[in-house]
Amino acid sequence: MARRVAYLGPPGTFTEQAVRQHNPQADLQPFPSIPGVALAVASGIAEEGVVPIENSLEGSVTDTLDILIRQAGLFIRRELVLPIEHCLLVMPNTTTSDIQVIYSHPQALGQCREFLERCFPKAQLVASLSTAAAVGDMKESQLPSAAIAPHRAAQLNSVEVLARGIQDNSSNVTRFVVLSDSDSPPTGTDKTSLCFSFAQDKPGLLHTVLGEFARRDINLAKVESRPSKQSLGDYIFLIDIHGHREDPDVKEAIEALRSQSSMLKIFGSYPRWAE
Amino acid sequence: MARRVAYLGPPGTFTEQAVRQHNPQADLQPFPSIPGVALAVASGIAEEGVVPIENSLEGSVTDTLDILIRQAGLFIRRELVLPIEHCLLVMPNTTTSDIQVIYSHPQALGQCREFLERCFPKAQLVASLSTAAAVGDMKESQLPSAAIAPHRAAQLNSVEVLARGIQDNSSNVTRFVVLSDSDSPPTGTDKTSLCFSFAQDKPGLLHTVLGEFARRDINLAKVESRPSKQSLGDYIFLIDIHGHREDPDVKEAIEALRSQSSMLKIFGSYPRWAE
Numbered sequence: 001m002a003r004r005v006a007y008l009g010p011p012g013t014f015t016e017q018a019v020r021q022h023n024p025q026a027d028l029q030p031f032p033s034i035p036g037v038a039l040a041v042a043s044g045i046a047e048e049g050v051v052p053i054e055n056s057l058e059g060s061v062t063d064t065l066d067i068l069i070r071q072a073g074l075f076i077r078r079e080l081v082l083p084i085e086h087c088l089l090v091m092p093n094t095t096t097s098d099i100q101v102i103y104s105h106p107q108a109l110g111q112c113r114e115f116l117e118r119c120f121p122k123a124q125l126v127a128s129l130s131t132a133a134a135v136g137d138m139k140e141s142q143l144p145s146a147a148i149a150p151h152r153a154a155q156l157n158s159v160e161v162l163a164r165g166i167q168d169n170s171s172n173v174t175r176f177v178v179l180s181d182s183d184s185p186p187t188g189t190d191k192t193s194l195c196f197s198f199a200q201d202k203p204g205l206l207h208t209v210l211g212e213f214a215r216r217d218i219n220l221a222k223v224e225s226r227p228s229k230q231s232l233g234d235y236i237f238l239i240d241i242h243g244h245r246e247d248p249d250v251k252e253a254i255e256a257l258r259s260q261s262s263m264l265k266i267f268g269s270y271p272r273w274a275e
Numbered sequence: 276m277a278r279r280v281a282y283l284g285p286p287g288t289f290t291e292q293a294v295r296q297h298n299p300q301a302d303l304q305p306f307p308s309i310p311g312v313a314l315a316v317a318s319g320i321a322e323e324g325v326v327p328i329e330n331s332l333e334g335s336v337t338d339t340l341d342i343l344i345r346q347a348g349l350f351i352r353r354e355l356v357l358p359i360e361h362c363l364l365v366m367p368n369t370t371t372s373d374i375q376v377i378y379s380h381p382q383a384l385g386q387c388r389e390f391l392e393r394c395f396p397k398a399q400l401v402a403s404l405s406t407a408a409a410v411g412d413m414k415e416s417q418l419p420s421a422a423i424a425p426h427r428a429a430q431l432n433s434v435e436v437l438a439r440g441i442q443d444n445s446s447n448v449t450r451f452v453v454l455s456d457s458d459s460p461p462t463g464t465d466k467t468s469l470c471f472s473f474a475q476d477k478p479g480l481l482h483t484v485l486g487e488f489a490r491r492d493i494n495l496a497k498v499e500s501r502p503s504k505q506s507l508g509d510y511i512f513l514i515d516i517h518g519h520r521e522d523p524d525v526k527e528a529i530e531a532l533r534s535q536s537s538m539l540k541i542f543g544s545y546p547r548w549a550e
Contacts, residue, residue: 056507204489214479232331232448
């Protein structure tokens with residue numbers, strides 16, 4: 001039976017592309033929000049869930065970080081890094097010079113700013129809830145309009161691709177994670193993601209615990225902080241390190257960190273994406 | 276002459292409240308975006324600009340961080356911390372049981388989730404571009420509707436306040452910063468914000484530089500990372516430390532950090548907000 005994989009929908013989003021690359025045979029189940037995907041996995045509706053976690057231009061997807069911090073029984077099993085290629089979609093027989101309105105998610109509009117200013121300086125830019133929703137907004141528009149969305153959204157909606165690769169920065173990539181009820185066994189080139197916090201704010205505490213990794217030559221791939229939601233200035237730190245949580249040196253460093261923190265949660269160990 | 280202060284508008288937003296608290300005599304100039312406020316200050320249209328930088332539930336306002344990283348000639352002169360109180364606004368003579376649609380910015384809808392589920396389980400929640408825009412969306416709605424917005428938006432729009440303080444978490448506060456062409460002189464209880472990055476990714480580099488502060492007993496109030504926009508895994512670190520950039524120990528630590536980083540930018544030193 002095909003594996004049930006929940007993802008941030010609707011069909012036609014970049015996350016759907018990531019799921020198809022992860023598992024071409026999957027039984028795809030779109031959910032309207034990142035917490036929805038997480039709950040689908042935690043409750044068993046789906047065996048795996050795919051959500052974006054970080055974009056090279058926009059930074060972290062905070063909904064995904066907050067889910068990993070707060071939702072029990074959810075682990076990262078895999079990461080995938082996909083290039084993001086934005087396209088300009090129009091209804092059949094639309095003339096470029098007629099376009100008066102361009103719809104997309106604000107992040108996508110922002111990522112195509114130069115293209116829009118040079119090619120459509122007079123068009124009105126209108127925010128949609130997602131790149132997939134932008135295509136629907138375009139179809140319902142009374143004025144000649146266009147939508148910025150992934151290439152696949154054109155096929156799904158029977159509309160035309162007027163331009164491809166219209167993003168300003170060609171190094172626009174998004175990292176996705178596959179969530180499941182367990183993480184992955186060691187492969188030799190792994191990554192481990194975890195979060196921790198301190199009961200009290202003391203000068204140098206973060207420095208001390210990062211030293212547990214530095215001393216063992218464990219590469220710190222990422223450091224991030226999220227609000228604890230208790231009070232301003234009270235943070236949860238999220239780190240990605242190279243190595244698997246079962247590697248002896250990583251295990252030792254994490255145990256040393258655990259003894260100095262008030263909370264520590266391992267999101268999982270999984271193979272590092274090979275660029 | 277009244278000081279010209281740009282802020283993230285329109286009138287009725289929480290940022291307008293912050294400007295009024297910062298300078299009740301200011302000549303208020305609303306701008307539609309955070310980059311717009313920054314440019315107004317950098318170009319001299321306004322002498323100061325006020326933007327949100329961090330919320331205790333949602334985390335950093337990444338537009339503000341990116342502006343501080345990239346815009347030259349812009350400094351933080353002051354910080355203000357304001358409690359965020361959401362209200363439910365309706366058109367005069369609306370009956371609670373009639374409400375079918377509730378408009379607000381997605382962050383505000385998220386911050387009032389419990390209230391909405393308990394009191395309006397059947398209402399449709401619709402995203403608006405800002406809490407101020409939500410009031411306009413409500414006024415134009417064909418169906419009986421409500422908007423979640425600040426109290427002041429009710430006065431400005433001649434609508435009624437049906438409920439106050441409807442946010443789930445009473446510790447919901449937002450930190451705002453006042454941007455200007457210079458920062459503040461030392462007061463004895465200051466904070467300094469800066470960013471830096473490394474030319475190469477080496478295990479322990481972040482640990483080493485944080486050691487410059489730990490060794491001098493300088494409290495690290497915040498650590499954050501933002502994408503460099505070059506490639507995934509290439510970060511700019513943002514830190515807030517206690518002390519003024521002219522304090523001898525802070526100055527020494529920053530110089531030591533500068534010698535180890537490929538880029539370092541000081542956003543400014545300013546008085547710490549007294550809770």
